[in-house]
Amino acid sequence: MFRLYYKMKQDHYMAVEVRKRDNESGDSLIRRFSRKVQQSGVLLQARKVRYYERKKSKRKVREQAQRRAELTAERERLIKLGEIDEFAPFQGGPKRR
Numbered sequence: 001m002f003r004l005y006y007k008m009k010q011d012h013y014m015a016v017e018v019r020k021r022d023n024e025s026g027d028s029l030i031r032r033f034s035r036k037v038q039q040s041g042v043l044l045q046a047r048k049v050r051y052y053e054r055k056k057s058k059r060k061v062r063e064q065a066q067r068r069a070e071l072t073a074e075r076e077r078l079i080k081l082g083e084i085d086e087f088a089p090f091q092g093g094p095k096r097r
Contacts, residue, residue: 016033
């Protein structure tokens with residue numbers, strides 16, 4: 001028998017359970033368990049929690065969009081002047097968080 005408990009919120013658990021049938025191989029049991037876990041949505045919920053990102057403020061989103069627009073405009077200007085190759089990869093700095 002396979003059983004998986006996943007803690008969703010405070011004291012709330014989601015259980016997925018599969019019992020071995022007569023004449024069922026171990027591989028078949030594991031396959032059935034995996035399918036049941038997939039269908040239950042436990043993995044999706046776990047990924048949501050694991051990779052959760054806070055919502056950005058409207059000001060930050062606006063500033064980032066403005067910065068992208070400025071960088072794009074500057075790159076296009078440099079391409080027109082012939083200072084950089086149009087197909088050269090963008091040489092951005094490290095991403096900041």
